Amino acid sequence: MGIRSHADLLSIPATVPQNAVVSLHTTIAMSLSTVSIPFSHLQDKDYDLSLKIEQGFGPDGLGILSVTDVPGYSSLRRNLLHLAPKLANLPKEVKDDLEDPNSRYNFGWSHGKEKLESGKLDLLKGSFYANPILDTPTTDKSLIQRYPSYCGSNVWPRSTLPELELAFKALGKLIFDVGLMVAYHCDQYVSKGIKVHKDEGLESILKRSRCHKGRLLYYFPAQQGIPGDNSMSSWCGWHTDNGSLTGLTCAIFTRDGEEIPCPDSAAGLYIRTRNDQIVKVVYGVDNIAYQIGETAEILSGGILRATPHCVQAPKGKESSGVERSTFALFMQPDWDEKLSFPEEVHIHKELIPSNASLTYGEYSEMVLGKYYDKK
Numbered sequence: 001m002g003i004r005s006h007a008d009l010l011s012i013p014a015t016v017p018q019n020a021v022v023s024l025h026t027t028i029a030m031s032l033s034t035v036s037i038p039f040s041h042l043q044d045k046d047y048d049l050s051l052k053i054e055q056g057f058g059p060d061g062l063g064i065l066s067v068t069d070v071p072g073y074s075s076l077r078r079n080l081l082h083l084a085p086k087l088a089n090l091p092k093e094v095k096d097d098l099e100d101p102n103s104r105y106n107f108g109w110s111h112g113k114e115k116l117e118s119g120k121l122d123l124l125k126g127s128f129y130a131n132p133i134l135d136t137p138t139t140d141k142s143l144i145q146r147y148p149s150y151c152g153s154n155v156w157p158r159s160t161l162p163e164l165e166l167a168f169k170a171l172g173k174l175i176f177d178v179g180l181m182v183a184y185h186c187d188q189y190v191s192k193g194i195k196v197h198k199d200e201g202l203e204s205i206l207k208r209s210r211c212h213k214g215r216l217l218y219y220f221p222a223q224q225g226i227p228g229d230n231s232m233s234s235w236c237g238w239h240t241d242n243g244s245l246t247g248l249t250c251a252i253f254t255r256d257g258e259e260i261p262c263p264d265s266a267a268g269l270y271i272r273t274r275n276d277q278i279v280k281v282v283y284g285v286d287n288i289a290y291q292i293g294e295t296a297e298i299l300s301g302g303i304l305r306a307t308p309h310c311v312q313a314p315k316g317k318e319s320s321g322v323e324r325s326t327f328a329l330f331m332q333p334d335w336d337e338k339l340s341f342p343e344e345v346h347i348h349k350e351l352i353p354s355n356a357s358l359t360y361g362e363y364s365e366m367v368l369g370k371y372y373d374k375k
């Protein structure tokens, strides 16, 4: 998929916090709140946010920060996230019709198609992918064949869940617009370290891209945790996102579609920081979180660093039947955008020659081949 890669992070050399309790499989990690930026500051191009960006995305940051008080966000989030269990519970034939094997399931419904860290197919979650900005990014047949995961068209359940399209596009566009503001302030921060040429900053690159992808995620009910998997990454394996900037909602937990507080405070998103701490990340329900993807690392010459993350399923008796719904927006460069790799490549070293010059389309097709069975 266009999107993420289970990087080779299986043996994470975590610096275990002093007070951590270590069991055979699980490390109880510290829980930390993200740095947060009020929308009114973010919106102001003259507001100096370099300290906040540094605290969030700099060498000692978590690699994730969040934006508060975005007008209209709260109801758009709830509207979309509550559709995830509905979509996942549609009859199998309906979901089959929403599949797009040609794009390696990067448009429409995807369940059990992607490989987990273990090499097994991922049955724990279902996803619905669409480009919230453009329904048909191109009509050029050769491009569609070459980059099917970006150049294909959206597939909407127009007769079976008609409200999905509007809700998905509305939330996706809002997270995109706010993400561009985050990108602008990232450029300001990066330009203190390296020269950022006009039109080559993250904001310009993301603004002109036709490659953005939203992912509505639905994690199927945990049965007293995931049987046989006590690990931190029991719901979603460790990986870095392929794109530049990922916008994330705070997840909703439900049982039979009814919202409930999560019964296990250890469940949720974990991040490995740049100084190798593993941290459980928390932010307000109405905040939009943004984390760094691989191509922001490449474009910034390593000043920004891709954020490794995973998701832990809730454990224990009360967790039986608990579902999790969330949304991610992968803001990615256009398929035609040139990426110049620094001499020292940290990302997918085994696939990418140093000093390579690839387009984002070429790069992501290379990386994706790893996580899907060949058709």
Ligand SMILES: O=C(O)CCC(=O)C(=O)O
Pocket (backbone or CB within 6 Å): 004, 215, 217, 236, 241, 248, 251, 269, 309, 311, 326, 328
């Ligand atoms: O479920 C989440 O909170 C994160 C999902 C994720 O990391 C991804 O889809 O790349």
Ligand SMILES: [Fe+2]
Pocket (backbone or CB within 6 Å): 004, 239, 240, 241, 309
């Ligand atoms: Fe991710």
